[in-house]
Amino acid sequence: MELSRFNLWVNDYPQKGESLLFNTRTQALIKVDRELKEALDGLPSSAEGGPAYGGAPESQSPSNKLEENLDALKENGIVVESESEEDAKLKDFFRQLQFDPNTLAFEVTVLTTYSCNFRCVYCFEESVKQGVFLDNETSNLIIKWIISRAEKRGYKRVFLVYYGGEPLLNIRPIYDISWHIAQWAQQQGVEFSFGIITNGSLVSPDLIDKFLSVGLKEIRISIDGDRDAHNKKRPFIDGKPSFDLIINNIKKVIDKVNVGIAGNFDRDNYASIPRLLDFLEQEGLLHRFSRVDFAPLAARLGPKDNPGAIELAEYISFYDNGGLFSEIVALKKELLRRGLNVETALAINACPLIMQDGGVAIDPQGLIYKCNSLLGYTEFSVGSVRNGDFDQKIQKYLDIEAWNKCPKECPYIPMCQGGCRFFSFLENNNFDDLACKRKYFEQIVPELIKLEYEKLLRGRQRDREKPADRGGPVLKQEAAVCAQEAGKTGAESSH
Amino acid sequence: MEIIRKGSDVLAVDAPRACCFPAGSLGFRVP
Numbered sequence: 001m002e003l004s005r006f007n008l009w010v011n012d013y014p015q016k017g018e019s020l021l022f023n024t025r026t027q028a029l030i031k032v033d034r035e036l037k038e039a040l041d042g043l044p045s046s047a048e049g050g051p052a053y054g055g056a057p058e059s060q061s062p063s064n065k066l067e068e069n070l071d072a073l074k075e076n077g078i079v080v081e082s083e084s085e086e087d088a089k090l091k092d093f094f095r096q097l098q099f100d101p102n103t104l105a106f107e108v109t110v111l112t113t114y115s116c117n118f119r120c121v122y123c124f125e126e127s128v129k130q131g132v133f134l135d136n137e138t139s140n141l142i143i144k145w146i147i148s149r150a151e152k153r154g155y156k157r158v159f160l161v162y163y164g165g166e167p168l169l170n171i172r173p174i175y176d177i178s179w180h181i182a183q184w185a186q187q188q189g190v191e192f193s194f195g196i197i198t199n200g201s202l203v204s205p206d207l208i209d210k211f212l213s214v215g216l217k218e219i220r221i222s223i224d225g226d227r228d229a230h231n232k233k234r235p236f237i238d239g240k241p242s243f244d245l246i247i248n249n250i251k252k253v254i255d256k257v258n259v260g261i262a263g264n265f266d267r268d269n270y271a272s273i274p275r276l277l278d279f280l281e282q283e284g285l286l287h288r289f290s291r292v293d294f295a296p297l298a299a300r301l302g303p304k305d306n307p308g309a310i311e312l313a314e315y316i317s318f319y320d321n322g323g324l325f326s327e328i329v330a331l332k333k334e335l336l337r338r339g340l341n342v343e344t345a346l347a348i349n350a351c352p353l354i355m356q357d358g359g360v361a362i363d364p365q366g367l368i369y370k371c372n373s374l375l376g377y378t379e380f381s382v383g384s385v386r387n388g389d390f391d392q393k394i395q396k397y398l399d400i401e402a403w404n405k406c407p408k409e410c411p412y413i414p415m416c417q418g419g420c421r422f423f424s425f426l427e428n429n430n431f432d433d434l435a436c437k438r439k440y441f442e443q444i445v446p447e448l449i450k451l452e453y454e455k456l457l458r459g460r461q462r463d464r465e466k467p468a469d470r471g472g473p474v475l476k477q478e479a480a481v482c483a484q485e486a487g488k489t490g491a492e493s494s495h
Numbered sequence: 496m497e498i499i500r501k502g503s504d505v506l507a508v509d510a511p512r513a514c515c516f517p518a519g520s521l522g523f524r525v526p
Contacts, residue, residue, distance in 0.1 A: 020499075023502050025502075026502025026503055026504065027500065027502050027503070027510060028498070028500060028501060028502025028503075029498075029499040029500040029502075030496060030497065030498050030499060031496070031497040031499055032496050032497075033496070036496055065496075069496045072496065072498065073496075075501075075502070076498065076501065076502035077502050077504065078502075089504055092504070093504075093506070096505070096506045097506060100506070102508070103505075103506040103507070103508060103510070104508060105508060157508070347510075347512050348506075348510060348512050349512070350512035452500075453499055456499050456500055457499075
């Protein structure tokens with residue numbers, strides 16, 4: 001019996017002498033007291049355990065706490081029988097993540113066009129934008145492809161994301177594809193809904209009404225800071241500002257549909273995000289969004305005929321030493337402080353490129369990609385809806401298994417899997433190498449564990465206050481925690 | 496000991512996942 005090598009400790013939190021214990025494989029989050037921490041410290045570990053953050057709890061007398069809690073510790077993956085047992089569980093973790101349709105909804109992104117009415121300064125499709133629109137014939141092939149794939153793999157949930165370019169420049173395929181998939185899903189007993197990622201400039205109540213009738217669940221709009229900052233990053237194609245129009249459009253539809261905002265930042269616009277939040281609060285919008293989140297900008301591939309000539313390469317450094325670590329954490333804390341539903345990013349990095357059906361994106365010509373950052377670079381496509389199944393190129397991505405190159409003792413392997421494959425290409429010009437971001441994880445994860453803890457506690461509190469109003473996957477998870485807590489035995493709790 | 500979030504050997508459909516790596520997704524959370 002030994003400690004999992006995927007345990008991470010945050011000591012002296014939430015109170016001195018208490019510790020949070022997070023397991024990166026099972027995603028368990030547990031609060032332990034001083035005595036149990038001491039007992040666990042006495043167990044052997046195949047990899048010296050994960051790093052401990054904060055001060056070590058002071059020593060206390062030995063106890064039988066370990067024995068009392070052993071079953072729960074094993075169930076949650078904190079304690080394992082042996083290194084070989086944990087190796088097998090890790091292997092099974094990757095198998096589920098890559099190949100098991102029961103662990104994932106079938107999420108397909110459909111590009112209605114590569115054209116856009118904005119000229120965002122960082123657009124990752126800059127080199128592939130063109131006036132190509134999804135037509136009827138290709139829409140019908142996409143419908144057939146999605147249904148065939150979902151049936152073949154036995155998916156119980158299908159979720160479509162419409163994207164572009166600006167997807168609302170070509171609305172007919174959104175309605176047609178959704179209508180057909182919705183009909184099929186209803187007949188088959190499959191859950192179906194869809195979202196739209198849009199710049200917000202063409203959103204209107206009539207359009208939303210039309211889409212709600214065929215399964216629209218949420219729209220996602222990018223806002224990159226306050227008015228000035230956003231207008232610099234995301235102007236119309238003729239250079240005109242877009243901020244005020246977007247805000248007005250949001251006001252017209254936010255009572256009809258879930259609206260999430262997702263912003264991008266670098267060092268230039270980071271400081272303006274709190275001002276944006278203030279503005280949204282003053283406008284009475286902030287707490288009506290289904291989600292608010294911000295993430296650093298990423299580098300992009302080079303010209304269409306030379307994708308390896310990376311552009312905006314300075315953004316790669318955001319995740320290296322001297323990167324935007326403190327900014328990322330500070331923003332998430334700010335969102336939590338304002339009572340918003342925060343994605344802590346304490347999560348499994350489910351790289352779609354290495355997952356059998358992950359991240360499927362179909363462009364207006366019917367070409368299939370497995371990572372949005374590769375869209376439009378045809379050498380990276382993995383098939384066409386005209387040919388039925390994926391082509392053989394997909395196999396080279398499925399076979400990468402970068403995690404086999406990771407140091408075995410790294411506790412972040414389940415969260416990271418050797419890193420983002422797109423980052424590997426940015427940094428190494430191939431998809432196979434490690435894109436190790438351990439320094440980033442070491443600095444940011446303890447703060448994310450604390451945030452996750454605070455968020456889950458807040459969720460419990462909200463559940464107690466308004467149990468009927470909750471929804472969404474994270475919130476359901478929080479509710480499950482509450483249910484579990486309500487039913488737990490005395491042996492599971494020493495508090 | 497207090498279990499804040501239960502862990503599992505079996506991945507849940509709605510297990511927290513992050514893409515784009517690693518700061519968290521700006522895409523959708525599948526309902």
